[in-house]
Amino acid sequence: MTAATRRALVLALPVAWMLLFFAAPFAIVLAIAFAESVEGIPPFALALNPANFALLLEDPFYAEAVLRSLRVAAVSATLCLLIGYPMALAIARAPERWREPLLLAVILPFWASFLLRITAWIGLLQDDGWINGALIGLGLLSEPLKLLYTDLAMYVGITYCYLPFMVLPLYATLVKQDPALLEAAEDLGARPWRAFLTVTLPLSLPGVVAGFLLVFIPAVGEFVIPELLGGPGAQLIGRVLWTEFFQNRDWPLAAALAVVLLLAVVLPIALFQNRAAKP
Amino acid sequence: MSRTADNLPFLRIEGVTRRFGAFTAVDDVSLDIDRGEFFALLGGSGSGKSTLLRILAGLTEPDSGRVVLDGQDMTGVPPHARPVNMMFQSYALFPHMSVAQNIGYGLRMEGAPRAAIRDRVAEMLALVRMEGFGERRPAALSGGQRARVALARALAKRPKLLLLDEPLSALDKNLREATQFELQAIQERTGTTFVIVTHDQEEAMTLATRLAVMDHGRLVQVGTPGEVYEFPNSRFVADFLGTANIFDGVVEAGGPEAARIRSAELGMAFVSAAPAPGPAGMPVFVALRPERLHIERAAPDATTDENRLVGRVRDIAYYGDFFMFHVELPGGRTIRVSQPNLRRITARPVDWDDRVAVTWDADAVMVLPE
Numbered sequence: 030m031t032a033a034t035r036r037a038l039v040l041a042l043p044v045a046w047m048l049l050f051f052a053a054p055f056a057i058v059l060a061i062a063f064a065e066s067v068e069g070i071p072p073f074a075l076a077l078n079p080a081n082f083a084l085l086l087e088d089p090f091y092a093e094a095v096l097r098s099l100r101v102a103a104v105s106a107t108l109c110l111l112i113g114y115p116m117a118l119a120i121a122r123a124p125e126r127w128r129e130p131l132l133l134a135v136i137l138p139f140w141a142s143f144l145l146r147i148t149a150w151i152g153l154l155q156d157d158g159w160i161n162g163a164l165i166g167l168g169l170l171s172e173p174l175k176l177l178y179t180d181l182a183m184y185v186g187i188t189y190c191y192l193p194f195m196v197l198p199l200y201a202t203l204v205k206q207d208p209a210l211l212e213a214a215e216d217l218g219a220r221p222w223r224a225f226l227t228v229t230l231p232l233s234l235p236g237v238v239a240g241f242l243l244v245f246i247p248a249v250g251e252f253v254i255p256e257l258l259g260g261p262g263a264q265l266i267g268r269v270l271w272t273e274f275f276q277n278r279d280w281p282l283a284a285a286l287a288v289v290l291l292l293a294v295v296l297p298i299a300l301f302q303n304r305a306a307k308p
Numbered sequence: 309m310s311r312t313a314d315n316l317p318f319l320r321i322e323g324v325t326r327r328f329g330a331f332t333a334v335d336d337v338s339l340d341i342d343r344g345e346f347f348a349l350l351g352g353s354g355s356g357k358s359t360l361l362r363i364l365a366g367l368t369e370p371d372s373g374r375v376v377l378d379g380q381d382m383t384g385v386p387p388h389a390r391p392v393n394m395m396f397q398s399y400a401l402f403p404h405m406s407v408a409q410n411i412g413y414g415l416r417m418e419g420a421p422r423a424a425i426r427d428r429v430a431e432m433l434a435l436v437r438m439e440g441f442g443e444r445r446p447a448a449l450s451g452g453q454r455a456r457v458a459l460a461r462a463l464a465k466r467p468k469l470l471l472l473d474e475p476l477s478a479l480d481k482n483l484r485e486a487t488q489f490e491l492q493a494i495q496e497r498t499g500t501t502f503v504i505v506t507h508d509q510e511e512a513m514t515l516a517t518r519l520a521v522m523d524h525g526r527l528v529q530v531g532t533p534g535e536v537y538e539f540p541n542s543r544f545v546a547d548f549l550g551t552a553n554i555f556d557g558v559v560e561a562g563g564p565e566a567a568r569i570r571s572a573e574l575g576m577a578f579v580s581a582a583p584a585p586g587p588a589g590m591p592v593f594v595a596l597r598p599e600r601l602h603i604e605r606a607a608p609d610a611t612t613d614e615n616r617l618v619g620r621v622r623d624i625a626y627y628g629d630f631f632m633f634h635v636e637l638p639g640g641r642t643i644r645v646s647q648p649n650l651r652r653i654t655a656r657p658v659d660w661d662d663r664v665a666v667t668w669d670a671d672a673v674m675v676l677p678e
Binding site for chain 1: 392401403413
């Protein structure tokens with residue numbers, strides 16, 4: 030066996046995986062996006078019909094849903110970053126024997142069902158829930174604050190659920206930073222805060238970008254958390270997709286929406302990565 | 309020797325102790341260093357030399373004792389506020405900054421004007437002969453170049469005291485020697501006080517004006533390289549600096565004149581040019597440097613005697629510039645004798661398995677208290 034065939038064999042599995050589980054489904058979605066909606070099973074007829082995309086561009090409802098989803102995802106990712114960075118830094122700077130237990134504590138919530146954890150937040154946030162109960166009990170409030178079914182509750186839920194995705198890549202970049210770099214910065218006259226800003230933070234940017242994307246990308250299409258915790262006003266793209274697909278049974282429009290969403294998320298990231306890769 | 313206004317030495321280390329849990333890294337160290345000295349802290353790993361250096365930098369606080377630099381008590385002064393800079397063992401160059409940004413970092417933190425920083429960076433690049441490398445990233449430099457940038461960065465703020473933590477240990481031998489000379493030249497040109505930590509005794513001897521040998525957190529001996537090499541004060545120092553043949557002995561005759569040290573093991577006596585360190589009967593060590601010993605084929609009637617040992621050559625190590633003879637003595641001990649390789653000859657006057665006499669002058673006998 031030549032080296033080239035061996036290399037081809039090794040690469041065959043990931044290539045096959047990508048073809049089977051990414052390229053093929055995407056091709057199917059793309060085909061449906063250009064199909065025509067019909068009554069029947071399946072509820073579409075293959076065609077080369079740009080009308081779905083045209084509708085998405087014409088009706089501001091869809092553009093607004095996409096923009097709102099992007100905004101929610103960006104805010105959630107930023108919240109995760111603000112909470113996750115100090116956590117990751119604290120774990121990376123903790124004595125070595127403490128790091129693994131602390132990391133485990135970050136990942137531990139994954140061991141409970143996602144739906145269960147979101148439902149638990151309902152119990153915490155509702156009018157007669159624990160948070161309101163505590164605030165009233167302490168005399169800080171006379172009547173319950175409306176927390177559940179608000180944007181606040183949605184952000185709490187998303188930030189809570191996606192926080193580990195931020196902490197892990199940040200920790201990975203922070204823990205491998207040479208502590209001597211920070212000492213050198215302080216030795217050269219940087220106060221701790223400036224040493225952080227000029228050395229630790231810039232060197233952790235790859236982790237920041239990775240963590241941000243890991244939170245941002247799934248948060249854009251997040252359906253369950255806004256549905257369970259968020260208010261009725263927020264029409265996010267996940268909700269719109271669901272409605273088009275299951276209630277209106279307009280598979281082509283839903284597929285077109287999925288394609289647009291994918292492009293809206295992937296294109297800027299691809300451009301950014303491409304720029305970042307260049308020295 | 310230059311002193312500060314209140315007649316304190318430039319750098320005074322006073323009773324400094326630092327413990328890590330049950331381990332005492334630095335144990336009650338007191339040391340004075342003068343302005344402009346090139347001072348070496350020499351010791352094996354775990355001797356406390358690096359911890360002492362970090363205490364000078366402010367990166368580690370001592371549990372007790374204090375450091376006074378140029379009349380100013382450094383206790384509690386954080387590293388960023390000390391007029392002290394350090395060249396780190398790993399160099400610790402900022403990988404996301406160019407060479408010029410690295411060198412200018414300290415001045416930027418000071419808030420120096422842009423033009424001043426640019427001029428000083430250019431000056432530093434010239435000092436370490438790295439002109440034209442300012443825009444490079446550290447990753448694009450060789451080991452020797454990185455060492456130079458690290459030195460330039462540490463000198464850029466004109467520190468009163470420059471600390472060097474094993475600065476050349478990552479370089480190969482030839483480059484290390486070349487860089488040593490350069491380091492010395494830069495030290496003389498800038499007049500900065502240098503304190504270097506090294507485990508390499510050759511490096512300490514060639515670079516330093518004075519050195520301190522450390523062991524188990526204590527200073528074992530402080531002196532010029534010559535003093536410490538020629539007059540070690542302990543078995544540890546004699547063994548650590550250079551090579552030494554060390555034998556047990558007992559003072560046979562004390563007094564102000566030449567000491568006689570009897571070795572029961574070898575069945576002979578060492579006669580020293582110096583007086584004995586104590587009264588008759590005191591157990592001592594005798595140390596002999598291999599290069600102070602003469603070796604020749606023994607006459608048939610030669611016997612072990614005062615300042616003479618007769619044995620058999622068991623091994624000859626060829627180093628190019630010298631030979632090291634391993635001579636087995638009666639009783640099983642081996643003594644090492646080095647001879648410079650002065651002439652290019654094929655037949656050695658002394659060869660394997662030859663019966664040889666090893667002799668030395670009274671001057672070569674170093675008597676060390678136990």
